[in-house]
Amino acid sequence: MKNFNFLCVFLLTITFSGFSQTPTDFLSKEFHKSRRDALRAKMPPNSVAVVFANPLRNRANDVDYVFHQDPNFYYLTGYREPNGVLVLFSDNQTDENGISYNEILYVQEKDERAEQWNGKRLGIEGAKKNLGFKVAFNGQDFVDSKVDFTKFDRVFIEKFNDDYRNSERETAEIYDLVKSFKEKANYNPKNFLSSIKKQIYEFIKVTPIENSANVAQIIGRALAYDPSLKNDEDLMQYKDATTDKLKKELKQKITLKLASKTNIDVSFLSNNLAALREVKTAEELKLLTKAVRISAVGQIEVMKAMKPHMSETELQGIHEFVYKKYGAEYEGYPSIVGAGNNGCILHYIENNKTKVGNDLVLMDLGAEYRGYTADVTRTIPASGKFTKEQKEIYDIVYAAQEAGIAESKVGNSFGAPNMACRKVINEGLVKLGIIKSVDEKHNYLPHGVTHYIGLDVHDAGTYGTFVENSVITVEPGIYIPEGSNCDKKYWGIAVRIEDDILITNNGPVNLSGEAPRKSDEIEKMMKKKSVLNEFILPDLD
Template identity: 85%
Template sequence: MKSFRFLFILLFTISFSGFSQTPTDFLSKEFHKSRRDALRAKMPANSVAVVFANPIRNRANDVDFVFHQDPNFYYLTGYREPNGVLVLFSDNQTDENGVSYNEILYVQKKDEKAEQWNGKRLGIEGAKNELGFKKVMNAEEFVSTNINFKNFDRVLIEKFSDDYRNSTRNTAEVYDLVVAFKENSGFNPNNFLSPVKKQVYELVKATPIENSANVAQIIGRALAYDPSLKNDEDLMKYKNATDSKIKKELQQKISLKLEAKTNIDVTFLSSNLAALREVKTAEELKLLTKAVRISAVGQVEVMKAMKPHMSETELQGIHEFVYKKYGAEHEGYPSIVGAGNNGCILHYIENNKTKVGNDLVLMDLGAEYRGYTADVTRTIPANGKFTKEQKEIYDIVYAAQEAGIAESKVGNSFNAPNTACRKVINEGLLKLGIIKTLDEKHPYLPHGVTHYIGLDVHDAGTYGAFVANSVITVEPGIYIPEGSNCDEKYWGIAVRIEDDILITENGPINLSGEAPRKSDEIEKMMKKKSILDEFILPDLDK
């Protein structure tokens, strides 16, 4: 009896602990530390980097959007909560107790009431234990920090988006943290000149007042290239002033802005983090590959389940159900499911066509798994069989993608796949009579065919020559909207095929190859039985 009772308790404990499990396969704290160390190695002497978490953004009334961490902040910290700041020093600092440190993570403080509503927070001790930081402080302490940013030769930040909400419910939201930093560092947006603004300033400085009317006209034209100029009060006053004395005073003020010096650098972080993020570590590739394979399985299941009576939204739901079944937290971007002419809208996300009928259905979706985002597109016939015209267009795109993937190798320029794809597509369109000459400019492929993927669907990278262990998409397409200047038998046909390609020293590897790409292989897959065939819900309109 005792042994039975012991066994029962043991089984109950195991079952209960199973129900309470949370994912454990996020990036390790050692990974994030290695990324901080790699960035610090690139930082100039006597510099400090300041990286902010994403803010909470409002959806409507008292409902917020699901929080998603800033990719660079997550890359460097692993912290998945809002209202945080990372301060990274190039050189060791010493605190009031003589303890040496080279980084500080500021986190939102523990709050029992807030956690009851919105979930547990790591707090200081959690960040130390789970994220591996030695020096962690509450975010409130950054608002009143004694770090004198003016003492550093370089203060490295990213450009502020300035869409931070001040909800007044919390005195240490990202809004407050950014305001505190700007005040403490002497941040002045006028010290950061766009190329257009710099040229205009230089023109104002060099032009005698008697010729200023010509400069005013040039400023008017420059507004079309850089609308932010209208926010420059001195420049707009100069443009509209008629009094020579006032113009002279404004000219002097604008000239001083050209000479303004600042220790704040808004370019270093974005460029150096892009170079780091472009090359994936083995730990990253494991997660990214899983996100890609989840997305490919979603495409396969939809191929088996698709029927002409289904809606675009229903097909989207099957994809996203597969993602959730595998434990993916989010979609990497808004799902695109476009039947027929809807597929010609490149970022079509309404997905509201109630029946896909006999159209081709373009499905561009990607799972986000532990922060890493796939991007996989398949285009398939809703009734399981390509028409002659659909197959003609589809097979051109497939041949183009094969050519693009072949060019995705170490040392090639980032544009090499695009050049290869366009050549095949133009030759195919010419053969079908859709264009008249090989060099004809046409609207049937209006986008590039390659971008990086990783923590963003359009991930950071140098966009230079390909290097090993980067992951790109190759996604040629042909889009022929209704009313196009070609035989109307091709109208409403939209095809895109997109795969996620790992660049290696031994050639490209298609990570999403589990989802069929050839037209005959798609038709064969669509004949298979779906586990959802018997999933029939009640009719709510009866």
């Protein structure tokens, strides 16, 4: 009997452990509910927010890309499947049975055949149990519902990309859900204005025709921030108009558009979710920190494994193997591994150089762990030792990064690290004779050095002053492509050092600091034995 009982316990242990062999450290349903509550608190009375899941994207023929959820939708729901809609009400609603509710999640319908091919679906009951929604329906219920969005004073949505495919595989794809919403809400993009377009329209309305040149300049500058403005024919014609008569006609049309009534708002969600997502909770920081540390370990293992005969692709594979070993689902963005002159291409993702030789190798990669993405860059010598010229450039970038990190503190402007980094880099380039003065215009650092990270690698945020518990990158670089107007000995040198910095009231914390950054520390790490030294595959040629 004892043996029988032991056998039962053993079999039960195997059975139940089999059900637990999936990740359990995703964000909690309580987290997502708290985010919905925080957004709802910002919504005015008699308003509703409608947020859509990402669509599936077709790769080729009957193969789709691996699905990745829209970050805002995931932030608010935790739902990781396509074809979903969140409807969030500012005030309690009452159904036909007198039951009160203030949010609804619409999900993919359970489908035994579809699940056999593409995996299990949460369905309605799963959405209630696992995600904590009291009210959930199938997507088709959204299409069939009689909800009247025109009765609300404000309807908050994000700007549609209008690139949804109608694959006709499902009865309620995102294509159908968006189409249904537009019909129910009397959606007409001509009748609503983005915040920047509304400001320009207002300016046109109050500006006398004789001062219209000032407006044209403002429109030109606004295009740099919002290229979609070029799709507004009246606005573009006003900008380029050469006669007062035409300007008056266009001013009248634009004033009428300004006066047109619509309850649809495409700015509220993006602005308010950016402010919420900028500040990470303790639960978010735990996942984000793990993503960062995984990425830092990847850099360390490549430092130890690097050999001149390796290809860029092989080095990429080592990084990504480390990510998978730690259970990271994806890379946060296409991996960048650029040897020599390839490193001068900022978003170089071909990674097809067959031998890195004795070049510097710039490696900009980040693991995505439970939705949160790191962004860590190291630049190391393939030979294991920096040349004199490589070290000169590298040490300038390191000093610049140190200055930038020091400026990453609560209350400083978002641009403070960038200014600090550029000052050090310009002074260093002058010292090497690469530029003539610190004020000289050059393209050796063509990008900003800071952005937020989180659910996106370039995460949502206000980009105002730094606040506690936001996480940013500090990533100065120097890129000297072949043929540059400087001493040839520096040609083909590209250096970027990037770390993920937590902003705290006690100063910046480098979450990726365990991956060596100083040139001598990198050389020391590269002398260590790699676990991959004995990993030799058969020759297939």
